[in-house]
Amino acid sequence: MPTQPTHATLSPLRSRSASRLFLAALFCALSLFIAACKEQPAQNQNAGAQPTPAPTPGVPFDGQRAFEHVRKQVEFGPRPAGSAELAKARDYITGELRSYGLNYSTDAFQPQTPVGVRQMVNITAELPGESSEVIIISTHYDTKLFKEFTFVGANDGGSSTGAVLELARVLKARGQKPRYTYWFVFFDGEEAFCKEWDECKNPNGEPDNTYGSRRYVQQLKEKNETKRVRAMILLDMVGNKNLEFGRDMELSSQWLVNLIWDTAYGLGFNKQFVNRSESVGSDDHEPFLRAGIDAVDIIQIQNNPHWHEPTDTLDTISPASLKIVGDVALASLPRIEERLQSRSR
Ligand SMILES: [Zn+2]
Structure with missing residues (x-):
């Protein structure tokens, strides 16, 4: 009033x-x-010295659509790497990408894991931009293997996959060629097969997690394309009804963290993007950072009672939370593009 x-x-x-x-x-x-x-989205109420985020014109991010993607994945059941259920989720993802009119490619590989050789598949959809330089928007789509209980990974794997699908749809549907080329990447094999991500290593000394992203970066190196990728945005566990992200201050590129958090504050999401550090550990952004690519992980791992628990179910996810993440990502992209252009090589 x-x-x-x-x-x-x-x-x-x-x-x-x-x-x-x-x-x-x-x-x-x-x-x-x-x-x-x-x-x-409410516009810039308390951005302080930061410029007002550009409005997100045209097609808005639909939280309900993102939520339906989560529901679909959960219906397939547990989706660990190499499972028939994950193959169904993959068909669903590629079917959606096709329906948006996006070209995509799949890359199948068979890494050694502590439970033997597993088939894994990364998926990449491309939205060509004015520049061939790339901004990656990514998620993992596998869920963690648990033998002692049923784990459907509504948030861990499901939510970010739903959000990245909806971001891909929206950016394509807006019909404008973006300044940068966008790759929407769905990594397989993020989750460790051993209980903890750092509990075991493979016989070849490789870590037991981030199989898909390590493979991805290895391929970029082989194709001499690491310099082509200017920024990598990773979403992981982004659908909690009680949404609260701290900042990854250990690994993520701090200019990306600051830019995204400032954008969130500008949109009034101070309660969801909070000013504390989030202890992230290893995630799919790590191989990119090690290769010299700027990257950020938007992840809710602390203050997340359902993380790697049987309670990571659809009822803990909300379309409103997914929409907040989608709106913040969409409002951040033009600012990331501007920043990249100002430091262009
Ligand atoms: Zn996980």
Whole structure:
């Protein structure tokens, strides 16, 4: 509600302009109300010294669509790397990408794991931009293997996969060629087969996790394409009803963390993007950082009671949370592009 109009403190001579002011304020309040009803992201309320994030024109991120992608994946059941259920999820993902009109490629590989050789497949969809230089938006789509309980990974694997699919749809549907080329990457084999991610190593000394992203970066190196990738954005566990991301201050490129968190504050999401450090450990952004590629992980691992628990189920996920993440990502992209252009090689 607007506060008491200021005309009470004005002289009678100025009352006409005061009432005009009041009408204008009323009109603004009404416009804001209508905008809120349409669920458009509130614009920059407290961005401080940061420039106002560009509005996200055209097609909005649909939290409900992202949520339906999570539901579909959960319906397939547990989806560890190499399973028939993950193959179904893969068919679902590629079917969606095709329906958006995006070209995609798959890369099958067979790494050694502590439970033997497993078949894994990375998926990459491409949205060509004015520049052939690339911004990657990524997720893992496998779920962690548990023998002692059923683990469907609604949040861990499902939520970020749903969000990246919806981001791919929206960016393609907007119909404008972006400044940079976008790769939407779905990594296989992020999860360790041993209970903890750092519990065991493979006979060849390789870690028992991040199979897909390590393979991906290895291929970039072989094709001499690491320099082509200018930034990598990783989403992981982004659908909790109780959404709260801390900042990855150990590994992620801090300019990307700061830019995304400032954008979130500008949109009014201070409660969801909080100012504390998140202890991330190893995740799919790590191989990229080791190869000199700027990368950021948006992940809720602390304050997440369902992490690697049987309770990581659909009822803990909300379309509203997915939409917040989608809106922050979409509002951050133009600012990331600008920053990259200003430091272009
Ligand atoms: Zn996990």
